[in-house]
Amino acid sequence: MYPYEMTTSMRERGKEDSIRLNFGSLYSVIKSLEKNGLIAVAQTEREGNRPERIVYEITDAGRVEADEWLRELIDTPVKEYPAIETGLSLMAMLLPETVVELLDKRVERLDAEIAARDAELMGVAAGVPELFMVEFHYKTAMLTAERAYLAQLATRIGNRTLDGVGMWEQLHALLAQGLSMADINSKVSKGDFGQEVADLLGQ
DSSP states (O other): OOHHHHHHHHHHTTGGGTSOOOGGGHHHHHHHHHHTTSEEEEEEEOOTTSOOEEEEEEOHHHHHHHHHHHHHHHHOOOOOOOHHHHHHHTGGGSOHHHHHHHHHHHHHHHHHHHHHHHHHHHHHOTTOOGGGGHHHHHHHHHHHHHHHHHHHHHHHHHTTOSTTHHHHHHHHHHHHTTOOHHHHHHHHHHTOHHHHHHHHHTO
């Protein structure tokens, strides 16, 4: 294929849903693949006064590289950094009730995305072997699992059954009283954080 045809084919096949593609840099990627011997010029074409088009084909080295790369993608777990994971790791910076509201909003958005994917599947699945929809089903399954976990997390924060919510609330109560994080950390290190919180809350 020539680069524009590659772009068109990937878009028609919906590859943006499962592969992070930057079509603007495709020509640079192709030049890099050619430089490293993974693809080679197969032929050139010209139609009338239009610019010459270069058609590429994969080389034997490219097939070996693609095979090894794909095997690694499938069999080797790697650490990824989803934005929601970052947010959850830092959520104690916000008030518990604020986090519950935000989680509820995210669950609503996930419900909408899952419903949209289900509708899309009804439209494109007819006549398409399941083999070619595996990544679509995988993504939907991941969204469904995320939705279930976050909905449960919001409920547990809201009803205070999540271990540590009490301390979380107490931390923000101290901050509201004007204590700095340095003051609070000092109290924690001295072991009198609990009494300070008890005095503050009248317990």
